[in-house]
Amino acid sequence: MAVYKALTVAGSDSGGGAGIQADIKTFQELGVFGMSVLTALTAQNTNGVHGVFAVPPEFVAQQMEAVLSDLGTDAVKTGMLFDSSIIRTVADKLKEYKVKNYVLDPVMIAKGGAPLLLEEAVAAVKEYLLPLSTVVTPNLPEAEVLTGMKRIETIEEMKEAARILHEGGALNVVIKGGHGTGPQVTDLLYDGDTFIEITADRFDTPHTHGTGCTFAAAIAAGLAQGMSVPDAVKQAKAFITAAITHPLGIGSGHGPTNHWAYNRCEK
Numbered sequence: 001m002a003v004y005k006a007l008t009v010a011g012s013d014s015g016g017g018a019g020i021q022a023d024i025k026t027f028q029e030l031g032v033f034g035m036s037v038l039t040a041l042t043a044q045n046t047n048g049v050h051g052v053f054a055v056p057p058e059f060v061a062q063q064m065e066a067v068l069s070d071l072g073t074d075a076v077k078t079g080m081l082f083d084s085s086i087i088r089t090v091a092d093k094l095k096e097y098k099v100k101n102y103v104l105d106p107v108m109i110a111k112g113g114a115p116l117l118l119e120e121a122v123a124a125v126k127e128y129l130l131p132l133s134t135v136v137t138p139n140l141p142e143a144e145v146l147t148g149m150k151r152i153e154t155i156e157e158m159k160e161a162a163r164i165l166h167e168g169g170a171l172n173v174v175i176k177g178g179h180g181t182g183p184q185v186t187d188l189l190y191d192g193d194t195f196i197e198i199t200a201d202r203f204d205t206p207h208t209h210g211t212g213c214t215f216a217a218a219i220a221a222g223l224a225q226g227m228s229v230p231d232a233v234k235q236a237k238a239f240i241t242a243a244i245t246h247p248l249g250i251g252s253g254h255g256p257t258n259h260w261a262y263n264r265c266e267k
């Protein structure tokens, strides 16, 4: 049996819905062996982030070395990276170990508004990580920050943002439409040549905590298994749609999605 491996470099969500916890659950459900490098601990639940404890960059480096020098990986996904010193450390290790299949989820702000990336670190994302990425997966507000565009709402504006991020060095760009409005939610994939719109019905629920993490981890799992980028993104969309449309209904705020649903519930 072939064993495929994926590594998440991200923050811990004590509530289990986002961050490292969402990523590992997603890897497991999609048949990939999951490994983790922690960049920060958050004291977090469905009502928000109550505290952040960043991991020193030297220890982030030590974790990456431990994993990559021994187990190796077929894909890496990064999520919450918090500050520019952690970003530079992660970029150095991705280059040192010649990581292929790198999914960059440029996490910036938690649902309740808490910053998961310091403002000083935005430039480092663009300079050090974007050029290494196989796929970058910003939501609409993140795409605005990364491109400098004032407003990204329409498909045409999403296409323009995707072009800018591709020029910025990402091989493939997925602009996620979760923060948009309307009866459908469209994610736009761009490979520098072709645009592919991937659309699902918008599900009316407050339980969307960790959707971005889960989606990016699912892309990494597909790439780890040798899927093409479009196939990995389409599988990820099916995975997150199942997870959103079969809510667990736990917690008193924005609850987690249901990582079991894709393999166990009727689609």
Ligand SMILES: Nc1ncnc2c1ncn2[C@@H]1O[C@H](COP(=O)(O)OP(=O)(O)OP(=O)(O)O)[C@@H](O)[C@H]1O
Pocket: 110, 111, 138, 139, 140, 176, 177, 178, 179, 185, 186, 187, 200, 201, 202, 203, 204, 205, 208, 209, 210, 211, 212, 213, 215, 237, 240, 241, 244
């Ligand atoms: N209400 C919804 N119904 C169906 N799909 C959704 C919904 N909200 C988000 N999605 C899907 O979930 C994935 C993540 O999109 P989103 O734009 O929400 O990312 P994010 O903002 O990074 O996540 P989060 O809002 O959890 O921080 C995308 O594939 C998007 O299409």
Ligand SMILES: Cc1ncc(COP(=O)(O)O)c(N)n1
Pocket: 010, 011, 012, 013, 018, 019, 020, 042, 044, 079, 080, 107, 109, 110, 111, 116, 208, 209, 210, 211, 212, 213, 214
């Ligand atoms: C540790 C951590 N990482 C990321 C997110 C964002 O989650 P998402 O954008 O997927 O809801 C989060 N809330 N906590």
